[in-house]
Amino acid sequence: MTGLELGGAGAVLALLAGGALLLASVCVLFRAIVGPTVLDRVVALDALVIVLVAAFGVHAVAARDASTLPILVVLALVGFVGSVSVARFAAKDSR
């Protein structure tokens, strides 16, 4: 059995969620590009990690496929290490 047991509504809902996540990732990427400081970029990339986790979750549910779930663990860990190391070494004039 593939897909949610909600008839065709499952596919529509997955598409809606994908569209919302696409819009969210565009917003976050714009902030990551324009900055203006390195900490703004770190915050934006943290938010991008959240969007990615939500996207993998939606995919796992829509496809009834658990094979992408370990990626969620990796994303949680990598996002933490990345933002902490950048925040630790953020200098006064770094842009």
Add this chain to the structure above:
Amino acid sequence: MSAAEVAARVADVLAVVCLGLGVALALVAALGVLRLPDVLTRLHAAAKPQALGIVLVAVGVALALRTPVVVGVVVLVVVLQLVTAPVAAHMIGRAAYRTGKVRQDLLLVDELSQLEGRTPPEGGLPDGCTVAGTPEPGAQGSDLR
């Protein structure tokens, strides 16, 4: 429809609701990161789904897939995220304050500079510098309320 089928249908609907809330929270956070004016406010917007959004998505996935392995992985993700996200947000906020990237005109209260017993850093402290100044006795906010 047997009871098991009803339970499966209810779990599916709950999963969709949880995932929808999580996705909506991620979208709101992204709009906040895009629109809010400085590092602390953007951090405030981005830190909400790092806890609640992840929990909602994880509950949705667990309710939809309903196998022990999936539940285990999802619990691992939630625990990791709940432990690490506040630490990361705190470090980013502290780095923003110490490097002078907080807009003082947007602050209502600056208890940190009161605790440090000094005026807010104009251009921020030098890189890697920690604030060692002891609060003056009787200084407002020095009792760590």
